Amino acid sequence: MVAGNKNNVDLPLIIEQSNYFANTKRRAKAGDTSRKVMTDLEKYLNNNPEGVWENSWVRFPRHKLGDFAKATLQQDLMADKANIYAGQRSDIGRFLFDEAGTGYVRVPISYLLKLSLAEIVTPGRNGHTPLHRTGLRVMENFQNDNTSPETSSFYVVSPKSDHGPGRAVAREMAVRFLLTQLLVEYANKKYGLEELGQKAMIFLSPHPPIRQKMLSDSVSDAFYRELFMNPCLSGWERGEDKYRYMHLCHRVLSRSQFNAVLKLREAGIITSNLVSLPNLSNISLANNGIHVSLGSARLTGLLQDPSSGFTARDEKYVGDLVVKIVEHFLPLFVGTYSAAPYRMNFEDFHPEKALGFLPHELDYTHLRMFWRRWRKKADVSIFGKSVTPFGPQWIDRLISKVFRLKGDFIPDFRLMDYLVVLMSTDQSPALNGEINNSQRLKADLADLGVFDAQMSLYLLEKLRECHVMGFSGFEGRHYSLFENFTQDMGPAVNLQNLLYLLAFKYMVTGQIDHQHIPDDPSVESERRQVFFGSAVGLPTFFVRSDTGNALLKKIIARAHRVRMSRRYPGYLRIHNLEYRRALLRVLYEDAADLIEMLGMRDDLADLDARLNQPEIFSACGRLTRGILDKAGAGNPLSVSADVFNRAAETYYRTDLKNRHVREAFQVLAEDLTGLEEASDAAGQEARALLYGILKGKAAGAFLKSVSAEMTEGAVTAATLEKTINMVLVQIHDQIRRHKKKP
Secondary structure, three states: OEEOOOOOOHHHHHHHHOHHHHHHHHHHHHOOOOHHHHHHHHHHHHOOOOOEEOOOEEEEEHHHOOHHHHHHHHHHOEOOOOOHHHOEOOOHHHOEEEEOOEEEEEEEHHHHHHHHHHHHOOOOOOOOHHHHHHHHHHHOOEEOOOOOOEEOOOOOOOOOOOOOOHHHHHHHHHHHHHHHHHHHHHHHHHOOOOOOOOEEOOOOOOOOOHHHHHHHOOOOHHHHHHHHOOOOOOOOOOHHHHHHHHHHHHHHHHHHHHHHHHHHHHOOOOOOOOOOOOOOOOOHHHOOOEEEEEEOHHHHHHHOOHHHOOOHHHHHHHHHHHHHHHHOOHHHOEOOOEEEOEEEOHHHOOHHHHOOOHHHOOOHHHHHHHHHHHHHHOEOEEOOEEOOOOOOHHHHHHHHHHHOOOEEEEOEHHHOOOOOOOOOOOOOOOOOOOOOHHHHHHHHHHHOOOOOOOOOOOOOEEEEOHHHHOOOEEEEEEEOEOOOHHHHHHHHHHHHHHHHHHHHHHHHOOOOOHHHOOOOHHHHHHHHHHHHHHHHOOOEEEEEOOOOOHHHHHHHHOOOOOEEOOOOOOEEEEEHHHHHHHHHHHHHHHOHHHHHHHOOHHHHHHHHHHHHOHHHHOHHHHHHHHHHHHHOOOOHHHOOHHHHHHHHHHHHHHHHHHHHHHHHHHHHHHHHHHHHHOOOHHHHHHHHHHHHHHOOOOHHHHHHHHHHHHHHOOOOHHHHHHHHHHHHHHHHHHHHHHHOOO
C-alpha cells in the first residue's frame, strides 16, 4: 500500500485522470447512469482519513534511477527479453511519462523492490563481487503476476536427513520478508517517495482490503483490471503475455462466481428470484496466501534416469494418490498453523455471497448440509429459526439491529473467498492417476462456464511434475497467514513433509491404492467438506455410513462421539474437532517410525496443544487476540464486521508487521553471529565481507539497533544499504551451504 494525500498518490490520481471517471461523471450528470455509482466513487477518493491506498503504484522522477536500475528497467520493458529485435512493450506509456518538463517512472510496488535491489548491487558499488552475484540472483526471485508482490525462495532448502525441513524453510522466509521490508524502505529514501508524499509499505495480509472491495463495487471489471492487474514486468520473458493471462484469470473467476449463484439455485439453497448478485469484478485475485513446494531428490533422480523404469506415467499415478491421501489430513492445518480471521454481519449472510466459490468445490448434498450447519452456527436466528438477509440493505440492517443479529466469525475466510480447489466431473476425475486428466477436467469445466482450459488447475495439494518443474514433488497451497514464521510455518512444513512420507508408506506397504479412495465427485466432496468446515469453524459434518472411501472410514473409526444422524438417514454425524484428534491418533499409530526418524515428537505435541487449546496456541487464536486488542474488544462478535475487519487490516500493517520484522532480524543476527564465530573458510569469507560493510562493528549489535530504528520509522538510507548488504552475506552463505547437499 501507499500512504499519502490523494493529490500525491498514484492510484487516486490515475482514477481521477481516467476516461472512465470522466465518462461516468458525464453519464451520471446526464441521468444515463445512477448517481450512486459516481457518489460511491467520489466517496472512495475523498473519504480516506488514514490516507491508505492499497495496491497503489508509485511514481518518481526518472533521474532518481541509478544506471544499473535504469538498465534493468529498460530490459524489463522489452516485449521479449530473449529477443532484442522484438522492441519494447506496447504499453510502455504506462510506465514512463513526462510531466511539467520532468520525466517520470511509474511502477507497482512489486517491481519497485527489484529496482531498489538493483541500486544496491550496481557493479562496483559495494566492491564485493560475491555480493553482486548474489544480488543479481536474488533479483530474479522478485516476480509479479497477481496484484500483490510475489517472491520465491532465494535458495532450495536441503535439510539434514534426521530433521524436517520446516525450521530452515521458515528462516529463509523470515529473511526474505526482511529483505523485502528493507528494499521498500530504501526505495522510499532513494527515490524520494516520502518527499513526494508517497510512503510505500508492504505487509502480510490474507484478505483483499476493504476499501479495494468498495472500489471494485464502484467500477467496471475492465477498469478494475487496468488499476490492479500486475503488468508482469519481472519474472517472465514476455511480460505482456503473462499480463493478458492474468486478465483472463480475472474474467474467468468473475464469470465463475456468477455461475456459482446458478448452482446455489439448482441445489435448492436459493429458493426465490431475490438474490444479491456478486460484482462483475471479482476481487479474489487480491487474496494472499503462501505456497510451499517440497521436492524429492530420489524421485527426480529416477525420472531423469531412463534406465530406472520409473516414468512420468508412474509419477502421475503415484502423485495423484499422494494428493488424495494428504487431502484427508488438511483440516489439521486450518486455523492451527495459519489463519485469516474475518467477521461477517447479518446483512452479509446471503448464501450467494457467503458461500463464494463453494458451489464449484462441493457437491450439492454436502453444500446443502454445509449451509444449514453454518446458519445454525452463526448468530442469524430469530425465535430459534435461522434467517438470511432479505435483500435491501436498509431492511437487513434494521432487522439486524432490532433482533440483535450479529452474523458470524470465520477463522480462515481466505479459503472461502478464493477458488482454492475445483471439483472433478463424473467423466473427468482430477486425481485418478492418468496422464492428462487435468486437461480433460479443465475442458469439462470450461464447457460448464466454471474455468478456462488455458489456466492452471486449482488444487489444495498439487503434484509438481518433473517434466514441467524440473523436479518431482508436491505443493501445499492451503496456507493463509502465519502469525510467526518459526513457530507456525516451521512445524507446518514439517507436518506437510510427514504427510507425504506417510502417503508413500501407505502405498509401498499396500495399505492404500487408488481403489481405496474412489475417484467420484461425491467422495471427493465428502473429504473436502471437512477442510472447508474447519475454515468456517463448523462444529460437525456428515459422512455416509457406507462410504466407499476406505481411508476416511479408518480415520472416523478412531474418532470419538460419532453417531448416526437423526436428520440425515444413512449418515454419520462427526465432530470436526474429534475428526482432527483422530487424524493425530492415526499419525501416532501409522507414522510412529517416521515421527521418530524426523525427530518430530515435539511438533506433534505442539499440534495437540493447538487443537485442544486453540485460543492460546493456534495461529487463529493469536491473530484474533491481536486484532481484538487493536479494536478494543473482548470477542469478535462484540463488534461489527466493519470494526473488526478494519482493525485486522490496521493490525496486519502495524503490530504484526513489526513483530515479523523483529523476528526476522533475530534470525539474521543469529546466522551472521554464527558466521562471525565460524573457523572454516566460509566463516573467514563472511567475516571479510562483514568487515567491509561494518568496519569492525559486531553484526548482532548493529542489527539490534537497526531493528529498533525500523519499527520506529527512523532508519536512514545509509543504514538500510549496509543492512541489505548484510542480508546478501547471509543469503550468499546459505546458497553455498545448501548447494553442497543433494
